[in-house]
Amino acid sequence: MLLKQVGISIPVFFLLVLLIFFAVPAQAHGGEILVNSTADSNSRDSFLTLREAILLDIGKLAASVLTPSEKTQVSGTVGEGTRDQIGFDPLIFSVESPGIITLSIPLPRLDDPAGVEINARDRGVILKDGEEVGKGLMIQGTVGGIIQGLRL
Numbered sequence: 001m002l003l004k005q006v007g008i009s010i011p012v013f014f015l016l017v018l019l020i021f022f023a024v025p026a027q028a029h030g031g032e033i034l035v036n037s038t039a040d041s042n043s044r045d046s047f048l049t050l051r052e053a054i055l056l057d058i059g060k061l062a063a064s065v066l067t068p069s070e071k072t073q074v075s076g077t078v079g080e081g082t083r084d085q086i087g088f089d090p091l092i093f094s095v096e097s098p099g100i101i102t103l104s105i106p107l108p109r110l111d112d113p114a115g116v117e118i119n120a121r122d123r124g125v126i127l128k129d130g131e132e133v134g135k136g137l138m139i140q141g142t143v144g145g146i147i148q149g150l151r152l
């Protein structure tokens with residue numbers, strides 16, 4: 001039997017399986033958040049901005065307080081401790097006609113330990129710092145983050 005060849009007893013094998021099972025969910029995908037506005041705001045309206053998406057991801061904005069229209073942009077469970085995915089509505093952020101987000105103040109630090117994925121692949125997303133803004137986007141996490149396709 002393979003386990004004996006590797007030198008692992010059956011109880012140790014099951015312990016390893018349990019460890020892997022409980023270790024993996026910490027990095028499992030969380031919810032998905034779809035940005036559908038170029039605004040840089042955090043207000044209860046019909047649209048979800050990148051700032052709101054980041055606040056949702058790091059748990060500083062609860063999905064429960066969103067308006068019904070905003071809630072349609074969120075699926076699954078989002079918040080601190082889940083590796084959420086932030087995407088962009090192709091109708092607002094198309095490659096042919098990119099959406100430009102001009103930041104008024106720096107975006108919240110992406111410090112969810114579970115990490116985050118910001119995916120702007122096949123989208124046109126331009127992040128512009130306003131004159132008062134130093135660092136537009138900061139990521140900090142033990143699992144790290146992935147940013148794809150974002151133009152800074």
Ligand SMILES: [Ca+2]
Pocket residue numbers: 041042043044045046047048049052070
């Ligand atoms: Ca909003």
